[in-house]
Amino acid sequence: MIPIDVDLQDPIEVIPHLINKWQAGAEMVLAKRIDRSTDGHLKRKSAEWFYRLHNKISTPKIEENVGDFRLMSREIVENIKLLPERNLFMKGILSWVGGQTDVVEYARAERVAGSSKFNGWKLWNLALEGITSFSTFPLRIWTYIGVSVSALSLIYAMWMIIDKLMWGNPVPGYPSLMTAILFLGGIQLIGIGIMGEYIGRVYTEVKQRPRYIVKNKKTMME
Structure with missing residues (x-):
């Protein structure tokens, strides 16, 4: 053909x-x-x-x-x-x-x-x-984004704590609030990414593509 x-x-x-x-x-x-x-x-x-x-x-x-x-x-x-x-x-x-x-x-x-x-x-x-x-990568990428956002917000929160303890600088209200929001947003993205993993597996399974394509069969007697 x-x-x-x-x-x-x-x-x-x-x-x-x-x-x-x-x-x-x-x-x-x-x-x-x-x-x-x-x-x-x-x-x-x-x-x-x-x-x-x-x-x-x-x-x-x-x-x-x-x-x-x-x-x-x-x-x-x-x-x-x-x-x-x-x-x-x-x-x-x-x-x-x-x-x-x-x-x-x-x-x-x-x-x-x-x-x-x-x-x-x-x-x-x-x-x-x-x-x-x-590809299920478009679903999986949200896990990576969520981990990155959560990690960056956690690092910034630790920096604000260290800055307060070592130099006595006051913790600013707006940045700390945004850090908390970003951290929780990152956790939510991780949750969405995990759900995406399961949805991707379901999507792959419902296609019902065969695991193998058998070209020919031979018995031991042949």
Whole structure:
């Protein structure tokens, strides 16, 4: 199966090269753009930042500058069809399914006619879907923020106590009040982060992705 965009930017001349890689044993052949010169500056930069962030906090990692244009073996397609998820971030799902993967590089052409209907808002939503589909880090980060806020407020409170005991300076009212508020706020963020950990685990479980994808089975008699 070879999905391809209808805007004619992906040259069909690449398809025989994809098929050759598949015939050589690859189960997934990625069509990777050499560069993104056909995209605007903002789109190139936002794509670069997305790939960098996604591959840092999510598993599995996805290949940069690869769109939907690729070759998938029948086995890969059937494995994807078995997934019970409704909202599929296909780049991540295809990387998760795995299989022997190869790459064919190509130069993407300019758009033949019209303009892309995939605007910045849709790209933003796609990026959010990609990160939240394969990472619980956005939930976990609140634990880190809460610990940091609580630790800093506690350090400042200790400094005010030491300043009072050693130099006799009066404890100012407003800073001490803000320190207490920040400390309690940090504790609340830690609580939210802990709840986020459990929510993230539930979110992962309800996807019901299989632990393994069995390629073939052999008995001891074979």
